[in-house]
Amino acid sequence: DWSATTSTVSSALGGLDLIMPGPNGPWGDSLLAAVRAGRVPEAEIDHKVARLLGLARRVGALNGAVDGSGAGHVASPHSALIDPALLREVGARSFVLLKNDRGVLPLPAGSVERLALIGPNSIDPQTQGGGSVRVLPVHRPSIADALRDAMDAHVSVHQGCVTSATIAVPGEGTLHDPITGKAGVHVVIRSADGSVLHDAPFPTSVVTWWDGLPEAVQLRGAELTMRARYRAEVDGAHVIGAAGVGHISITVGGTLVAESTSLPPRDVVEALSRPPELRVPVRLRAGQEVEVQVDYRPVGRFVTMRLGIAPHFQDDHLIEQAAQAAAASEVAVVVVGSADGTESEGYDRDTMALPGRQDELVRRVAAANPNTVVVVNSGMPMLMPWADDVAAILQVWFPGQAFGEALAEVLTGDAEPGGRLPVSMPRREADSPVLRADPEAGSLVYAEGLLVGYRGYDRSGAVPLYCFGHGHGYTDWTYESIEPVASSIAPGQDLELTVNVRNSGGRAGREVVQLYLDGAEDDPTLPIRTLAAFASIAAEPGETAAARLVLPARAFAHFDERLHRWVPQPGAYTIHAGRSSRDLRLKAKVVLQ
Structure with missing residues (x-):
């Protein structure tokens, strides 16, 4: 990684093909001298160059050439790297539908005549985080264009407020x-x-x-x-x-x-x-x-x-304009989230609150239109003090260049939002089990131990706004039975289970079945329960699907720092099956001998 390499010969002989930044540093002239002195074989350099060129050829980076000749996209089996349909599918499957209580979503094509698209991230969507991870999109249709194409509706666009840390780059053609x-x-x-x-x-x-x-x-x-x-x-x-x-x-x-x-x-x-x-x-x-x-x-x-x-627009004017547009439309889609440059490697966010006056914007739009759908475009948990005021909430993270198309497919119901929360969404910053992680006197002490994320919420009794594992789809599910293959297992033995789930809704869908394991003893320094396995299943309306899962032997063990190994913890365990860490619908007992 950047500036992580400090040696010349040992890193060159250890299989490393690239260091950053260049050309200065431990390679460059130093590596050339090592080759001339015979400390690094010249063949080793040839191998490095060949591997780098091979990777470039695989992804079509040699001036668009594939396999060193001709122009075009990467041939199969690597076409998935740039397959537009796959990009849309991956985006939609990552979206988490946090709220849809009144069933406002989906909005089938032709069901809406006028839609107000509002929010700073509707104009400047964030497809990825900042820093060295950033790459240039090959193709990125705007959210507005994607919605117009998918919904066959009049879509008006309104910025709502200003959040960017820097002045926007001039528009195309200006x-x-x-x-x-x-x-x-x-x-x-x-x-x-x-x-x-x-x-x-x-x-x-x-x-x-x-x-x-x-x-x-x-x-x-x-x-x-x-x-x-x-x-x-x-x-x-x-x-x-x-x-x-x-x-x-x-x-x-x-x-x-x-x-x-x-x-x-x-x-x-x-x-x-x-x-x-x-x-x-x-x-x-x-x-x-x-x-x-x-x-x-x-x-x-x-x-x-x-x-x-x-x-230079005043926020008051932008918010008022957005509220008026929402009132004149059947549905308002508000895209809020992180501004460019606010989420990156190298530095931390100061707060979980949305930048600028986005909270006020959402409240004003929701007051003007009860069919307000909020799309949160961030890579981290954000505070949502307006959650009770809106009809639906989608967490879309940083979804890549197919953001607009994937969002249009999810909003219209052509695709189902398939994600489940990998984090907990707090009601208040103060509820977060670990809010600050700053070194003191050069030392960072992990006093929380294992009580981070949902494990910390469970142990403290705090109730998050949306819990770990949460996420809706466009159908309903009934959990019918949980069937472990054994009621007692030996140390080092995995446990197989089957969870039967029925699609009790009106359309085909996909569910993520989650298994949580209660500890054999209630140690206050350890989590009450932990995610032990999960599996996704798909079913048609009325169909029952069997999710087959395996609880690994390590789920029944703790790491002993003194012995430097995993140690089984005998006793009675409770296995919970459900839709999230707080929506547990079935349970079974198992004894570790």
Whole structure:
């Protein structure tokens, strides 16, 4: 991983094919010297290159070539990597339907004439977290377009409020290179003595260290200049935001309007995901063009440079506009969640609350339209103080490039939301078993032991808003019987069980049968019960399906730190079968001898 490798010879001989970042570090010149000295065989380098090229070939990364010749997608069996249908299916199966008490969902095509799509994440959906995990989507239709296509309805779009940590990148067609006229910007890189090292157009207003810039951009005193001509689409106040760690100045129409210097954040990933930003207000008329220039001298290693330009809207106006749109529509779909740069590796969230005024937005929309469906687009649990006020809630996480299409299929019922919560959703931050995990005096003490997540909630007696394992589908299920193959087992022996579940609803569906195991003795330092097995089954209406599960022998053991091994705990255990950690419908007894 990033900066995780510190040795040269041992890492090269240990099977590692790639270190990051490069080209400096323990490899580079040091590895070349080790090869020349005979400490690392040259054949070892050949093998590394071959494996890396083999991976690139597998995923079609060699200029689109497959198996080294021709262009096109990756051939079977790797077509699943880019199969659009699979992307939609995986997205839908990850969505968790938290609430649908009145059966507002699904909304079959043709059942709704007017739908209001509301929320900051409906316009700027988050498909993945920040940091080094981020990759560029091959294709990403907007949520609005996907809903229009699937529902055959009039869909109006309303931002609702502003949440982004940085000013939005200018919309498509509004930004052009002032020299070539091409869409995008013009980037010039100069050395400390003013020599021009790079002079070329660039397709977007976000430039990062991996974009093929000359290595000289990392030299002390290097300066990047980004020029662009922006055309306003609306009248009124706009905001220009230039982001990057170091010295930044903004020139508008040939006049220097602002400059500042920022210091490096604690983690380099923060400099990439949410770099410090210098903002300038300007007033523009619709159709007016203005030239903007940003001059940037990085501090330390160049990571990213970003130019955002967007109309400046007041939240009060956006919320009122959204409420009016909801009142004029049959259904309101509100997409809220994390803003770009708020969930990333390298730094933590400060709160579980939704950024900005999204809670207020949801309440206002719900008051205007009883058929309000909230879609939560976040990678972590969020507080939902409005949960009782809305008709339905979908937790969609960061679902990838097929977000819009998968959401449309779930909302219309073409696909069933198939996910179950892998975390607990708290009513209040204070209810969380472990809210803060900050080192003290350089030491991080895990005083909670095993009492994290649902195990901590169970032991404390706190009631989460939505518990671990929770999730609805579009049909109902009746748990009929639980049948262990034995009532007594020996240490080290697995236990097989069958749980019979009947689809008691009106459409085909999929259920996740969960088994929880109560401990043989009630030790207050241990969980009351733990998830021991789960299985998914599918059934038609009225059909009974048998879920066959295996409780592993280790479920009946505890790890002994003194002995450094798993030790069976004899005694009587209770096995619960149900839909979640708090919805347990059947039980059986088993004795570990």
